[in-house]
Each structure stands twice: as C-alpha cells, then as structure tokens.
Amino acid sequence: xxxxxxxxxxxxxxxxxxxxxxxxxxxxxxxxxxxxxxxxxxxxxxxxxxxxxxxxxxxxxxxxxxxxxxxxxxxxxxxxxxxxxxxxxxxxxxxxxxxxxxxxxxxxxxxxxxxxxxxxxxxxxxxxxxxxxxxxxxxxxxxxxxxxxxxxxxxxxxxxxxxxxxxxxxxxxxxxxxxxxxxxxxxxxxxxxxxxxxxxxxxxxxxxxxxxxxxxxxxxxxxxxxxxxxxxxxxxxxxxxxxxxxxxxxxxxxxxxxxx
Numbered sequence: 001x002x003x004x005x006x007x008x009x010x011x012x013x014x015x016x017x018x019x020x021x022x023x024x025x026x027x028x029x030x031x032x033x034x035x036x037x038x039x040x041x042x043x044x045x046x047x048x049x050x051x052x053x054x055x056x057x058x059x060x061x062x063x064x065x066x067x068x069x070x071x072x073x074x075x076x077x078x079x080x081x082x083x084x085x086x087x088x089x090x091x092x093x094x095x096x097x098x099x100x101x102x103x104x105x106x107x108x109x110x111x112x113x114x115x116x117x118x119x120x121x122x123x124x125x126x127x128x129x130x131x132x133x134x135x136x137x138x139x140x141x142x143x144x145x146x147x148x149x150x151x152x153x154x155x156x157x158x159x160x161x162x163x164x165x166x167x168x169x170x171x172x173x174x175x176x177x178x179x180x181x182x183x184x185x186x187x188x189x190x191x192x193x194x195x196x197x198x199x200x201x202x203x204x205x206x207x208x209x210x211x212x213x214x215x216x217x218x219x220x221x222x223x224x225x226x227x228x229x230x231x232x233x234x235x236x237x238x239x240x241x242x243x244x245x246x247x248x249x250x251x252x253x254x255x256x257x258x259x260x
Contacts, residue, residue: 005159006079006102007033007113008152009071011127014040014119020051020059021149022116027055029156030163035063035071035113068115068127069183076110076176077102077220080123080131081151083139089214091133098135099158110176114155116148129210130179132217174222181226186213188230192237 008026013019013036023034036043043064052059065071072078079098080090093101102112115131117123128134137146137154146154189212199205221229 005031005106005112006155007035007075007111008156009035009037009068009078009113009115010039010148011037011068011115011123012040012118013148016041016045016047017051018119018148019045019062020048020053020055022152023048023052023055023058023062025149025153025156026058027052028153029160031156031159032058033061033063034058035065037065037068037071039064068130069179072113072115072130073180073183074111074178075113076178077105078113078115078131078179079133079135080115080128081117081135081137081155082122082128083136083146089211089218090128090131091218093133093135095135095137095154095158096161098133099155099162101133102159103162105176108176111178114152116151119148126206126210129213132220174224177221177223177226181223182213182216182221185216185226185230188233192233 008022008031010019010022013022016039019034019036019039026032026034039045041047043062044059049056049059063071079093079102102114105112114135115123115127117127135155137151139146186209190209193199199208219225
C-alpha cells in the first residue's frame with residue numbers, strides 16, 4: 001500500500017461525506033496523510049468513515065488542527081488550490097507541473113502539502129498567503145466549480161502519474177525551512193517594523209504583512225539562509241550613528257530553528 005507523498009489539508013470542511021470521499025480519492029492514488037482544520041461537524045465522524053469506502057487507514061490517521069498555521073507548521077512547501085485569480089506575487093501552476101514540483105521536493109526529503117478550501121467558497125486570501133505557490137485546474141470557465149473530492153482526486157492522480165519520474169539530487173546539504181521558521185521571521189519583522197512606524201496607514205497593516213509573507217515565501221529559504229537574514233536584520237536593529245558596532249546592545253534574538 002503506497003502512503004507517501006504530499007499531505008492533504010482540508011480547511012474547515014463542512015460535510016463528513018466529503019471528507020470520506022477525499023480519503024477514498026487519496027487511497028486510490030497512494031496518498032496517506034490527511035489533516036483537517038476546524039471541521040464543522042467535529043471529529044471523528046462516522047459519515048466520513050462510511051463514505052471512505054474502506055480507506056480506513058486514512059480516516060484512522062486524520063489529524064485535526066485549530067488553525068491553518070498549526071496544520072502546516074512542519075511542512076517545507078505548500079500549494080494552495082484555487083479556481084479564482086488572486087492579487088498576489090505567487091507563481092501559478094497547473095496540476096501536472098505542480099505534481100512534478102512536489103515529486104522533486106519529496107525526493108529531496110522535504111515535507112509538502114496541498115491546501116483545499118471550504119466546499120462553498122474555497123480559501124481566503126489570507127490562507128492562500130500562507131502557501132508558497134498556487135495550483136489551479138484548467139476547467140471550463142463557464143462552469144468552473146469542482147467539489148472538494150474531485151479537486152483532491154485530480155491532484156492525487158497527477159501525483160501518481162509522476163511516480164518514478166527522474167529527479168535531480170539535492171545540490172547542497174542544507175535544511176529546507178519549515179513554515180514555523182518562516183512565521184518566526186515574519187513575527188520578528190512585524191515587531192521591529194511596528195516599532196519604527198513602517199505600517200502606515202495603520203489600516204493597511206494586514207495587507208502589508210501579507211505582501212511581506214508572499215515576498216519571503218517565494219525564494220524557498222533554507223534554515224541556514226533564514227538564520228543569516230535574521231542576523232543581518234538584528235544587526236541593523238541594534239545600529240545607531242553613535243554606536244555603529246552595536247556594542248553593549250542586547251544579545252541577538254533567537255534565530256529560526258533555535259529554542260527561545
């Protein structure tokens with residue numbers, strides 16, 4: 001039984017039957033890890049198990065999270081699925097290209113995931129902003145609606161199609177950064193930029209933070225690279241014309257990957 005590949009994350013799924021059909025689609029094409037963010041009807045759900053049609057290994061292994069940030073914290077790379085144009089800086093890929101990218105990362109030992117939104121209206125812009133890239137499906141523009149199980153089925157199928165494709169080995173022995181590392185840097189930037197009056201006007205702050213997050217997710221940083229960047233920013237934070245070397249300044253803040 002194949003159970004390797006990207007984690008499937010459902011954000012606030014509404015119907016247990018839909019969760020079960022997602023599990024069935026995953027099992028059809030060898031995916032095994034399903035995470036739920038705030039399922040409307042709670043968990044466990046017997047309707048989900050019934051609809052899963054004996055994909056019990058997936059239902060039994062479901063993990064439930066209170067927030068999307070928690071659900072993806074240990075992942076290195078995340079795709080967000082959406083059928084609507086989004087006003088952001090993220091690359092947009094088709095399902096085949098996305099599956100190829102996921103296979104390349106899987107071969108390098110990275111943990112990946114694919115986000116799927118609510119049955120009625122998908123993912124919010126803020127949720128899409130937490131992902132690295134967008135995957136969208138080439139459907140009839142006059143009828144672009146896919147149910148959640150269909151969308152998962154398409155991505156699972158493309159993953160299986162790419163199984164066995166040749167991939168390049170990693171060129172450097174570096175550790176890909178997780179979302180937790182990235183969010184630590186974003187929180188640090190929020191703190192120091194707020195102290196320096198960067199967010200003006202104040203009501204634009206959420207959008208400005210969203211743009212910063214998009215900027216820093218795009219390069220696919222490693223833990224080591226984020227550590228260098230954090231050190232540079234901390235040095236600039238301590239700088240003053242009267243104290244150009246930062247002597248006597250507070251110790252450097254915790255870097256990504258270190259404990260507070």
